[in-house]
Amino acid sequence: MFVLHHGWRSSASRRVRLCLAEKGLKFESILVDLAKMEHHRPEYLKLNPNGVIPLLILPDGRSLYESGTICEYLDETYPEPPLRPGDAYGRAEMRNWIRYTDERIGNLIIFNWRHSIAKVAANMTDAQLAEAMKKIPSKERQQAWLRAARQPYTPEEEDEARAKLTMMLDRMEGALGEHAWLVGDRYSLADIGIVPFVKRMSEEIIPDELSDEKHPKVAEWWRRIQARPAFKEARIESFTSTL
Amino acid sequence: MFVLHHGWRSSASRRVRLCLAEKGLKFESILVDLAKMEHHRPEYLKLNPNGVIPLLILPDGRSLYESGTICEYLDETYPEPPLRPGDAYGRAEMRNWIRYTDERIGNLIIFNWRHSIAKVAANMTDAQLAEAMKKIPSKERQQAWLRAARQPYTPEEEDEARAKLTMMLDRMEGALGEHAWLVGDRYSLADIGIVPFVKRMSEEIIPDELSDEKHPKVAEWWRRIQARPAFKEARIESFTSTL
Numbered sequence: 001m002f003v004l005h006h007g008w009r010s011s012a013s014r015r016v017r018l019c020l021a022e023k024g025l026k027f028e029s030i031l032v033d034l035a036k037m038e039h040h041r042p043e044y045l046k047l048n049p050n051g052v053i054p055l056l057i058l059p060d061g062r063s064l065y066e067s068g069t070i071c072e073y074l075d076e077t078y079p080e081p082p083l084r085p086g087d088a089y090g091r092a093e094m095r096n097w098i099r100y101t102d103e104r105i106g107n108l109i110i111f112n113w114r115h116s117i118a119k120v121a122a123n124m125t126d127a128q129l130a131e132a133m134k135k136i137p138s139k140e141r142q143q144a145w146l147r148a149a150r151q152p153y154t155p156e157e158e159d160e161a162r163a164k165l166t167m168m169l170d171r172m173e174g175a176l177g178e179h180a181w182l183v184g185d186r187y188s189l190a191d192i193g194i195v196p197f198v199k200r201m202s203e204e205i206i207p208d209e210l211s212d213e214k215h216p217k218v219a220e221w222w223r224r225i226q227a228r229p230a231f232k233e234a235r236i237e238s239f240t241s242t243l
Numbered sequence: 244m245f246v247l248h249h250g251w252r253s254s255a256s257r258r259v260r261l262c263l264a265e266k267g268l269k270f271e272s273i274l275v276d277l278a279k280m281e282h283h284r285p286e287y288l289k290l291n292p293n294g295v296i297p298l299l300i301l302p303d304g305r306s307l308y309e310s311g312t313i314c315e316y317l318d319e320t321y322p323e324p325p326l327r328p329g330d331a332y333g334r335a336e337m338r339n340w341i342r343y344t345d346e347r348i349g350n351l352i353i354f355n356w357r358h359s360i361a362k363v364a365a366n367m368t369d370a371q372l373a374e375a376m377k378k379i380p381s382k383e384r385q386q387a388w389l390r391a392a393r394q395p396y397t398p399e400e401e402d403e404a405r406a407k408l409t410m411m412l413d414r415m416e417g418a419l420g421e422h423a424w425l426v427g428d429r430y431s432l433a434d435i436g437i438v439p440f441v442k443r444m445s446e447e448i449i450p451d452e453l454s455d456e457k458h459p460k461v462a463e464w465w466r467r468i469q470a471r472p473a474f475k476e477a478r479i480e481s482f483t484s485t486l
Contacts, residue, residue: 062332069338076331088319089305095312103381138346140383 002027003057005047007034009116011108011196012067013054014236018192019071021230023078027056035120040135051135068098071189083189093183097190101197104168107161108197109144110153111205115239121149162206168197169206169215176217191225198222199236245270246300248290250277252359254351254439255310256297257479261435262314264473266321270299278363283378294378311341314432326432336426340433344440347411349383350404351440354448356391358482364392405449411440412449412458419460434468441465442479 002020004027006013020027032038032053039051048055048065056070057063064070075083085091124132129149136142147153153161172194175182182190202210202222212219225231245263247270249256263270275281275296282294291298291308299313300306307313318326328334367375372392379385390396396404415437418425425433445453445465455462468474 058332064332064335064339066339066342069335069342072338073331073335076334088316089301089307091319092307092312092316095315096307096309099309099312106382139349 001059003030004028005030005032005044005055005057006053007032008235008237009112009239010034010053011105011112011200012052014196014199014234015067015189015192016054016056016070017234018195018230018236019074019083019189021233022081022083022192022228023074025074025078035116037132037135040132068095068102068189068193071192075189082186083192085183085186085188090183090186090188094188094190097182098193100171101168101193104164104197106140106144107164108200108205110158110161111200112239113144113148114152117145118148118152121145124149165197165201166206166209168194169201169209169218172218172221173215176221181221187228191221195225195231195236198225200239203238204240244302246273247271247297248273248275248287248300249297250275251478251480252355252482253277253296254348254355254443255295257439257442257477258310258432258435259297259299259313260477261438261473261479262317262326262432264476265324265326265435265471266317268317268321278359280375280378283375311338311345311432311436314435318432325429326435328426328429328431333426333429333431337431337433340425341436343414344411344436347407347440349387350407351443351448352387353396353401353404354443355482356387357395360388361391361395364388367392408440408444409449409452411437412444412452412461415461415464416458419464424464430471434464438468438474438479441468443482446481447483 002025004013004016004020006016006029008031032044034053038044039048039053045051047057047063050065052065054067054070055063055065064073072084085094121129121132129146132145133142136145172182179185181187182194198210198218201207209215210219210222245268247256247259247263249259249272251274275287277296281287282291282296288294290300290306293308295308297310297313298306298308307316315327328337364372364375372389375388376385379388415425422428424430425437441453441461444450452458453462453465
């Protein structure tokens with residue numbers, strides 16, 4: 001049995017849950033509350049010194065982190081149904097899609113963290129914040145925490161992030177004009193990688209851009225994604241629900 | 244025949260050249276001068292809309308970018324000698340090593356760009372700089388250009404970057420304590436990925452840390468790396484040479 005340390009709203013966790021659901025793999029669910037910084041507690045760092053979620057504990061006790069790495073491992077180990085293109089060039093394109101998506105997470109964080117981490121961070125004292133900073137390994141994430149705590153994003157910054165996210169839809173539209181899924185005719189980890197982004201765009205950030213008028217191919221892709229049983233099973237639910 | 248658009252000093256280019264050399268694959272070399280922003284010129288953007296190097300043109304005319312993606316494609320397509328672990332878990336570890344390395348490139352840029360990009364950027368007018376900014380896709384790289392142009396890194400920032408790079412050696416030392424290469428007993432893309440970092444650390448940034456006293460396992464690994472014929476063939480040469 002797999003054990004997954006994750007968060008319901010965490011984009012990276014959502015990817016891994018989608019992958020597990022597509023493969024029909026069950027897991028024991030252990031929730032990690034980022035707003036409470038549970039991922040930086042000693043007991044969690046013992047499991048994952050990198051202090052990030054998701055973390056997948058394999059049946060043999062070994063563990064893996066990084067959503068892209070975890071999903072590709074699962075596809076190599078449990079090949080049915082395949083979630084990677086059948087040819088090396090397609091797999092290369094898939095990996096570049098995942099990387100492209102990863103590099104844009106900052107634009108999503110602006111809209112995601114205000115539901116959770118920002119509320120907690122804003123109430124921290126300077127001393128608490130300084131202490132929290134020490135535990136955050138990446139400079140980019142430190143900056144995101146500082147902004148959430150002390151200097152909320154400006155309307156201009158939010159507009160810029162919306163524009164960047166819209167450009168992702170433009171790029172998807174181009175790819176989907178050529179084939180049914182982001183890489184060729186097979187649903188793959190490239191699609192799974194971007195689902196948590198599109199979900200958030202669709203419900204709150206830029207819902208109009210998901211229309212048949214603005215991005216028809218993406219809109220159609222998004223309907224097909226949501227119709228997959230794995231989507232429901234992975235619980236890619238609304239941020240404003242009681243989840 | 245492969246065609247490689249690359250730079251002799253570019254870390255990502257060095258990885259791909261190492262991989263090609265290990266595989267015994269020849270290529271036509273086309274140099275791209277980042278300091279002259281040749282990677283943002285229309286004729287290059289037609290080849291690679293992402294405006295990054297290296298870019299590998301395959302014998303069939305298709306192309307690939309992103310060093311990690313290119314190297315894994317090459318290993319899948321030309322499996323001898325293998326440059327990835329034989330098992331899925333090992334490959335997952337390898338991918339996490341590459342990602343770990345990628346995420347730390349900012350610490351290397353501080354010391355690399357002063358040899359090239361900083362000299363050009365500092366001489367730009369504000370208008371030229373603003374124009375250049377528009378062409379740089381990632382915020383992190385924009386920031387690096389701005390710093391290179393107008394606000395050279397402080398001694399404190401350089402110290403911090405040196406400390407972060409030293410931590411990479413610490414982590415390598417831990418991994419190499421268990422086996423001959425970063426992932427298990429096979430030289431892999433994880434090793435190749437970090438070679439451009441260690442090369443720069445060894446020659447200028449923190450050479451003392453590469454000693455048998457400070458990091459004996461890494462020092463031994465580094466000697467073995469440099470003894471490989473591919474290292475010479477890939478021309479991982481000194482930044483201060485006339486290269």
